[in-house]
Amino acid sequence: MSAHTIVSLPDQSTAKLPKVNYLNNEHGLLSWLLTGDHKRIAMLYLVSITFFFFIGGAFAGLIRLELLTPQSDLVAADTYNKFFTMHGIIMVFLFLVPSVPATIGNFLIPIMVGAKDLAFPKINLLSWYLYVIGGTLTLAALVLGGVDTGWTFTTPLSTHYLNTHVLTAATAIFVAGFSSIFTGLNFIVTIHRMRAPGMTWFRMPLFVWSHYAASLLMVLGTPVLAIAIVLVALERIFGIGVFDPAKGGDPLLFQHLFWFYSHPAVYIMILPGMGVISEVISTFSRKRVFGYTAVAFSSVAIALFGFFVWAHHMFIMGVSNYSALVFSLLTMLVAVPSAIKIFNWAFTLQKGSITFETPMLYAFGFMGLFTIGGLTGVFLGSLGMDIHLTETYFIVAHFHFVMVGGMLMAFLAGVHFWWPKMTGRMYPESLSKLAAVTTFIGFNLTFLPQFILGYMGMPRRYAAYPPEYQVLNVLSTAGATVLGVGYMLPLLYLAWSLKYGAIAGNNPWQATGLEWQIQSPPLTENFTEIPIVDYEAYDYERLEKMTKNEVTTVG
Amino acid sequence: MDNAIVSTQESAVHEAHEHVSLPQHRHHFETEEQQREAGSFGMWLFLLTEIMFFGGLFFSYLLYRNWYYPAFAAASNQLNVPMGAANTAILITSGFFMALGVWAAEMRKRQMLVWMLVLTTVFGCAFIGVKYFEYKEKYELHHIPGANFSVAMFVNPQNYPQYPDTYSEKPLAPDMAQKTQVFFFLYFAMTGMHALHMIIGIGLLFWLTWRAWRGDFSSGYVAPIENFGLYWHFVDIVWLFLFPLLYLINRHPLH
Numbered sequence: 114m115s116a117h118t119i120v121s122l123p124d125q126s127t128a129k130l131p132k133v134n135y136l137n138n139e140h141g142l143l144s145w146l147l148t149g150d151h152k153r154i155a156m157l158y159l160v161s162i163t164f165f166f167f168i169g170g171a172f173a174g175l176i177r178l179e180l181l182t183p184q185s186d187l188v189a190a191d192t193y194n195k196f197f198t199m200h201g202i203i204m205v206f207l208f209l210v211p212s213v214p215a216t217i218g219n220f221l222i223p224i225m226v227g228a229k230d231l232a233f234p235k236i237n238l239l240s241w242y243l244y245v246i247g248g249t250l251t252l253a254a255l256v257l258g259g260v261d262t263g264w265t266f267t268t269p270l271s272t273h274y275l276n277t278h279v280l281t282a283a284t285a286i287f288v289a290g291f292s293s294i295f296t297g298l299n300f301i302v303t304i305h306r307m308r309a310p311g312m313t314w315f316r317m318p319l320f321v322w323s324h325y326a327a328s329l330l331m332v333l334g335t336p337v338l339a340i341a342i343v344l345v346a347l348e349r350i351f352g353i354g355v356f357d358p359a360k361g362g363d364p365l366l367f368q369h370l371f372w373f374y375s376h377p378a379v380y381i382m383i384l385p386g387m388g389v390i391s392e393v394i395s396t397f398s399r400k401r402v403f404g405y406t407a408v409a410f411s412s413v414a415i416a417l418f419g420f421f422v423w424a425h426h427m428f429i430m431g432v433s434n435y436s437a438l439v440f441s442l443l444t445m446l447v448a449v450p451s452a453i454k455i456f457n458w459a460f461t462l463q464k465g466s467i468t469f470e471t472p473m474l475y476a477f478g479f480m481g482l483f484t485i486g487g488l489t490g491v492f493l494g495s496l497g498m499d500i501h502l503t504e505t506y507f508i509v510a511h512f513h514f515v516m517v518g519g520m521l522m523a524f525l526a527g528v529h530f531w532w533p534k535m536t537g538r539m540y541p542e543s544l545s546k547l548a549a550v551t552t553f554i555g556f557n558l559t560f561l562p563q564f565i566l567g568y569m570g571m572p573r574r575y576a577a578y579p580p581e582y583q584v585l586n587v588l589s590t591a592g593a594t595v596l597g598v599g600y601m602l603p604l605l606y607l608a609w610s611l612k613y614g615a616i617a618g619n620n621p622w623q624a625t626g627l628e629w630q631i632q633s634p635p636l637t638e639n640f641t642e643i644p645i646v647d648y649e650a651y652d653y654e655r656l657e658k659m660t661k662n663e664v665t666t667v668g
Numbered sequence: 669m670d671n672a673i674v675s676t677q678e679s680a681v682h683e684a685h686e687h688v689s690l691p692q693h694r695h696h697f698e699t700e701e702q703q704r705e706a707g708s709f710g711m712w713l714f715l716l717t718e719i720m721f722f723g724g725l726f727f728s729y730l731l732y733r734n735w736y737y738p739a740f741a742a743a744s745n746q747l748n749v750p751m752g753a754a755n756t757a758i759l760i761t762s763g764f765f766m767a768l769g770v771w772a773a774e775m776r777k778r779q780m781l782v783w784m785l786v787l788t789t790v791f792g793c794a795f796i797g798v799k800y801f802e803y804k805e806k807y808e809l810h811h812i813p814g815a816n817f818s819v820a821m822f823v824n825p826q827n828y829p830q831y832p833d834t835y836s837e838k839p840l841a842p843d844m845a846q847k848t849q850v851f852f853f854l855y856f857a858m859t860g861m862h863a864l865h866m867i868i869g870i871g872l873l874f875w876l877t878w879r880a881w882r883g884d885f886s887s888g889y890v891a892p893i894e895n896f897g898l899y900w901h902f903v904d905i906v907w908l909f910l911f912p913l914l915y916l917i918n919r920h921p922l923h
Contacts, residue, residue: 230696232706298713306706307697336717340724344857353813353853355728361736361847370724643698 128618134634149234155220169203185576193576194261201264213385227309240295247289254281268356297331311646323388326416338374372423386523397473398465401651411450444494474549475526482518507567533617552599558592739847762791819845
């Protein structure tokens with residue numbers, strides 16, 4: 114037991130910040146804005162997505178404030194529509210989709226496969242600029258007066274009935290979509306072509322596998338969203354009737370095209386998060402991930418099945434009974450690879466030497482909340498239940514359990530896990546544990562009542578509701594406040610740690626990945642020489658032997 | 669004999685170059701081979717995203733064609749097959765010169781590469797020119813969707829003896845005739861999106877021609893030419909699907 118615990122860290126007490134690293138080898142704003150270094154681009158992304166996360170979060174706060182009372186008294190109903198639309202657009206397209214891949218993935222994938230950089234550094238930088246342009250256009254739509262289509266741009270509402278800034282927001286999403294395409298393309302090429310000698314597919318960390326699967330979805334799905342948006346724009350500008358029933362078009366076609374991207378997008382969001390959890394669970398139970406191959410292939414299976422379930426968003430919208438039946442079945446099938454992951458993480462924990470560092474707390478949060486989110490997804494996938502629950506707060510609670518309870522927990526787990534690698538410094542451990550627990554409590558308080566509200570029939574996207582729903586709504590708003598505190602805390606202490614945090618050393622968690630065998634923060638080209646990989650991922654015994662040998666040579 | 673000497677000289681040049689690192693070799697790739705492979709792999713992936721992009725349009729087309737079959741058949745008979753066929757030939761020719769251009773770049777024949785790129789550009793522009801006349805014809809016939817759109821030719825084809833294709837057509841019921849507008853929406857969206865890709869390609873061709881003339885691709889660095897070639901052939905292939913789908917299937921016999 115004691116041989117495996119990581120309480121007293123040998124290299125941390127004597128650790129010093131390396132004199133040369135990717136953060137300080139060049140100075141000035143331009144060296145950041147014109148950089149090709151994947152780690153610097155990752156940091157640019159981290160700053161910008163954090164910015165948008167808090168804007169999106171502010172809208173969530175306003176939504177919850179409005180729902181504190183049954184009447185629509187804080188804002189008028191159309192303003193409320195603009196609030197939840199902005200909340201959705203920002204959180205989905207500007208936070209969740211790029212969150213883990215563009216920050217942590219960008220930082221780590223080249224290091225994990227043993228490369229100096231991503232295959233196309235300039236395209237990587239371009240994708241950040243596209244993201245910024247998309248974000249700016251979104252803010253422009255907001256400042257100019259807002260959009261009230263909902264983040265789904267449902268036709269004919271978005272094409273015929275609204276004169277808000279639909280085109281601006283649509284352009285923003287179109288541009289941000291290309292940012293995501295380029296990130297995915299870069300990852301796939303890097304994983305195929307840039308692996309270090311000996312780094313076979315089944316020696317790659319599961320983080321890389323899950324990013325590979327998510328990248329496939331980005332590359333194949335996002336263009337379909339792009340064409341759907343182009344058609345909406347053409348419909349608004351020229352009145353072409355592809356989605357207009359009066360001219361023979363079909364509004365349902367838009368939904369098919371939209372959800373053909375936007376359902377896989379859910380897996381674009383969650384798969385990278387699952388990769389983070391695999392790394393964290395393995396490291397803090399000091400065990401190889403149970404069923405490595407099954408977990409790796411389950412990522413690919415999720416990506417594959419994820420493409421064939423989109424119509425479950427449209428069960429009540431006039432798809433045929435037969436296709437509803439097939440899509441219901443396929444939807445339940447996605448639960449299988451997701452469950453494989455959850456079970457394998459549970460078996461990884463079994464008989465492991467578990468320690469409860471901050472990333473591990475977030476990972477536990479992920480496992481619990483994602484399981485609830487995933488299982489309620491099975492409820493919604495079954496046709497009879499879906500007709501009762503669709504467009505209610507049950508849906509809202511379900512996807513927030515997956516997206517916020519799952520993905521955001523995974524994102525924070527990842528940020529806390531690799532923060533020492535990214536910055537070379539540790540954050541205050543007790544404060545971060547407090548934040549993790551606060552987030553978990555706040556989250557459950559916010560979204561568990563929404564399951565009940567939805568089951569009782571409260572519809573989503575309304576500013577007012579019958580007074581008998583107020584108690585649960587008040588609970589939910591109170592929870593959102595706690596949750597807000599839970600998200601503010603990391604912002605504060607992580608910023609603090611940049612200057613005052615303890616020096617982390619190369620491998621504070623005694624983890625096995627290639628990224629932990631180099632200095633923190635890493636050099637600009639990551640490795641002084643390209644590693645030759647002749648061992649499996651998650652080989653803790655090998656790491657232990659290596660550490661012992663190091664000590665004897667020094668002594 | 670002369671030829672033989674030239675070719676041995678060339679292979680000697682090849683030999684020498686294999687040991688010299690090209691200035692275009694980027695530091696994060698281990699070898700030039702890796703860089704080239706990564707580049708073309710990335711291009712193929714990009715083309716995959718393009719297929720998905722056009723796929724949304726093709727899917728819409730198939731759906732509505734299935735729904736409004738008589739309107740689509742009648743409307744597709746209004747398209748100008750000789751012009752479409754000419755454009756197909758023009759585009760294949762352009763692709764042929766592009767392929768020769770890639771070969772010329774690989775053989776390090778600077779002048780030939782420049783000429784091939786120029787010819788590719790000329791035929792690309794010719795395609796756009798023909799397309800302009802096709803669109804103009806649609807404008808004159810009031811077949812551009814919108815306020816100006818008229819279904820007269822489909823409801824009362826017997827009034828148009830000057831257009832033999834139309835004249836022999838069976839009249840459509842007014843509500844079905846309205847659906848011809850959907851065909852023309854999709855016709856303009858699909859050929860317009862294709863033409864946009866052509867125009868972007870022609871813009872890139874100007875840039876590549878200038879670089880080729882400067883001699884950028886005469887020393888063994890041919891990745892941009894190869895990858896652009898892939899893009900250009902992809903745009904050709906999209907047209908090879910558009911032409912039969914929009915112009916040819918279920919066409920009545922020509923007069």
